[in-house]
Amino acid sequence: MRAFITACVVALLIGIAGAALLNQVVQQPAESAFSTPAVRI
């Protein structure tokens, strides 16, 4: 039972860490995919 609860907690922590990594470091705002560095006239 202790191994099961530890596994659940660790899985949750790894998931949260992964979410933070994805959202704050890797992922870019959606707008950046549709923007352009060029100037439109």
Add this chain to the structure above:
Amino acid sequence: MLAPLRFCLALMALVGVLAFAVPAGAQQPSSVNPTASSVKEQQLLKELNKVQGRGTIPDATSYVLQQPAGRDWRRFHEVTLPWVGAVAILGMLAVIVVFFLVRGRVRLEAGRSGQTLVRFNAFERFVHWMTAVSFILLALTGLNVTFGRGLLMPYMGAEGFAAWSQYAKYVHNYASFPFTIGVVLMFLTWIAGNFPAGGDLTWIKQGGGIVGRNHPPAKRFNPGQKLIYWFVVLGGGAVAITGYLLMFPFYATDIAGMQTAQIVHGVVGVLFVAIMLAHIYIGTLGMEGAFEAMGRGQVDVNWAQQHHSLWLERERERGRVDAQGGRVAAE
């Protein structure tokens, strides 16, 4: 005198207008010819296998307007995959129900000895449960992608289903991390006992003591468990790699690669669910005393004798089982 002159001028003007108007009228149909245009598009599709334009936004994949392989892929994930998934999962459930009704629960024939030995230590159970919990989350949220619209949306409504699916997708993404780590740890922890060994064929021929009534000798892992192990390692590796390709679209592959990744992810995913149903059945309802191995970490000596006699023998040689019937505590 003036009347004939006016008539001549009017006639000349009329001729002039007609002379300019006829070529313009003749030119009109050839400049706008939708049929010719679509033929060119079809030719492009046929020759280049896609219709691609140019753009200025960073997402270069958006420049591809049409590609015929996309239709095959759409048919796969809207028709083929749901059928494969339904047949695999419902078929497995049907097999389990029939098997249970015919064979019943595999009982401990000699009863309980009261003496136990460690089957899986705390770390092994931790790795198993972390992977299992992550897998259940991945399975439920993954099946939602394939079956949710048909099964849940009629009850939840479009908005409710959209909100649930959005959170389900987040959970699917984030649960992939503990699952992947768990698969790697499982691979490293149990690989030594999962290579084919002498006696495996005998075990298979005798139905592993599950199909028939014999109890062929087995080491720590029998061939059935070895199959599960290698499916988890290889199948888990496949869904992890293809999943990360899908999570980071176009980072490491093109459109064809994305479609292949989704096909592999979908097919292996539904097969994973079907196989795990059998694994869960045999580890809980299907076999008396089996769940204790992953629950408390210990099994009864009679259970070990019945299902893993070679392993029990070795554990006795190592002094991990008290020959006098004493209890060997879990770690």
